[in-house]
Amino acid sequence: MKYLDEYRNGSIASNLVRKIAAVVRQPWVLMEVCGGQTHSIVRYGIDRMIPGAIELVHGPGCPVCVTSLEMIDKAHSIAGRSEVIFTSFGDMLRVPGTRGDLLTLRSRGADIRVVYSPLDAVRIARQNPGKRVVFFGVGFETTAPANAMAIFHAKRAGVKNFSMLVSQVLVPPAMAAILQAPGNRVQGFLGPGHVCAVMGYREYESVCERYRVPMIITGFEPVDLLEGILMAVRQLESGRAEVENQYSRAVTREGNLPAKNLIFDVFEVADRQWRGVGSIPKSGYKISFEYRDHDAEKIFEVDSIGTRESCHCISGLILRGLKKPLDCPAFGKECTPQSPLGATMVSAEGACAAYYQCGRYLDTKANESSGHVATASPETGR
């Protein structure tokens, strides 16, 4: 299949691994920003194919994971109302808040529906004029255009019973927060391909220059990731710190201008809480004043919800690249996707959940019985 087979091709992949091995001279720590990239790396075992000198740490780019507990609790509170049809992308439903997840709330009778597009939620609102339809607008810059379009469309078409609970987050402030944090280990980034497909990569040039780190805008298939790693290692070994575009089949420097214009029309930049990390200034979007009639936070009184996070979870350290899932003593034991203690285990694309789903909690046992998957050590996951 075009655009898939060539990017999952075994001989192209092994060729790239050989090139990386030929270039690398010293140890480097690279962070892939996106949860989708983490998922792909673990699913295809890419971190175990590359030379041991290159360590991949997993970034904060899983929007489900970093959605604040407070926001999940707000969603829970709104979705539990009898007059509400609550709509969401599927993977938000399993994320536990203080009072459990939305799937459980659904099992108690709340009308909670999975949609594939926020515009589907607007359609549901039109079909149910007696109900208030709320969409959970979560995501990075990638989902922002579609979410903005739904709000824009609802306002223009007068769909007054549609609103959105917005928890949009932005990548560049999070990268800056990681690079500024004490003890930062990240020396180069595999940049977020789909975020940049929307936003372009102009705004990353100043980040790379200021912090002297290379960033390769990278795709999501195994060959993309290996090529991104090769480009990053080449820059590091030659002392460069530039933005380069591996994902040129989808990304341009300026990005998607109509999508950006729509985002800037409907949203404005705001401070955001990140689960596992804390508050980051100017790191998200909220609905702008002009579209306030579709802002679920304004329509429903859900202000003062007290939240409490698990005390021992190291997801904050994992999201900043300081630790890895197998460093956590609770991983795969007390903390599983069934009973997650924190951000990186709650969604399929969180680093811990990706490790768990690809069986890495079993690795040590599989090793004990055979030594087959012997490349991983419990300390580093490598």
Add this chain to the structure above:
Amino acid sequence: MSLWVRTMSSNGSSPFVECQVPISNIEQILLGHGSGGKLTSQLIERIILPAFCNPALEALDDQAVFSLDGARLAFTTDSYVITPIFFPGGDIGELAVNGTINDLAMGGARPLVLSLAFILEEGLPISDLTRIVDSAKRAAERVGIQIVTGDTKVVGRGSADKVFINTSGIGVIPPGVNLSSRHVRPGDAVLLSGPIGDHGVAIMSTRQGLEFEGELMSDTAPLHDLAAAMLAASRDIHAMRDPTRGGLAASVVEIASRQRVGIEIEERSIPIRDTVRGACEILGLDPLLVANEGKLVAFVPERNADVLLDNMRQHPLGRDACRIGKVTAEHPGFVILHTPVGGDRVLDLPFGEALPRIC
């Protein structure tokens, strides 16, 4: 199955217990309990098996096997609650008959008789029921068996979703045939009868109102004839499974964990139609976890593998049969997937519902 339960229990001396988010104490049935993943396993392990424990049940094969006056009989039951009731490539009536036959066929049994019980929602058009019954009748006729008993119940609007069907089936196991996951051994080859994911993806895309280039149809089909043809070529087959709910992954992971054998699967050797792959990419699904209704996976001694593959490929339902892996004495209890780019991972069951991802 018990493996997963053990790994999830918490350790009383752990410092994590006091601040653990208590969501593992699920008090209600979730949709995920019906997904074929770990929640399903837990439901069976914790509630069903302890109540009814007996050797025939505890084999946890698709059918119970017992002897009666020297004849070995296979007995199975299943329920069908699919939405939509009519879908590309079939409907709930045909699916119920084929699915029950397949549960018998995977034990090597020749299907004899079936029962069908309908739970109907108030307001269901009679014409819909007629269509479903006709379709079940034709499916039974194709196999040459009769539906010899049944039942109808009607429940109020909202108490069921249009129509639910419960079935049971009885088949006779020919002398010399003895299929069970208990017989799977290191050295066995793992054979698959054709491309995976057709049924689940056809259903999901119908539900989502998605249209794809190329045909996306359920693969619902009775597998008794393919299974019989294979057994005619060699009685020395260890086990067969039809990878329905939970997909191919659930079939192989369950066998590895329950029989304490290792299984290695070559991902690139698993046939998947382009349309299905494309739809899975768009829907964020892993084709290994998507349901099939007309495929079988067989565990056979290596010395018979080539003969059986040739034999399968001559059957219309096994034209694309292929070898996808092997059973090994290494890493007992685990399935290792060799990915097409040269990496490895442990293949595991999902926890509950397969939920589409945000991005």
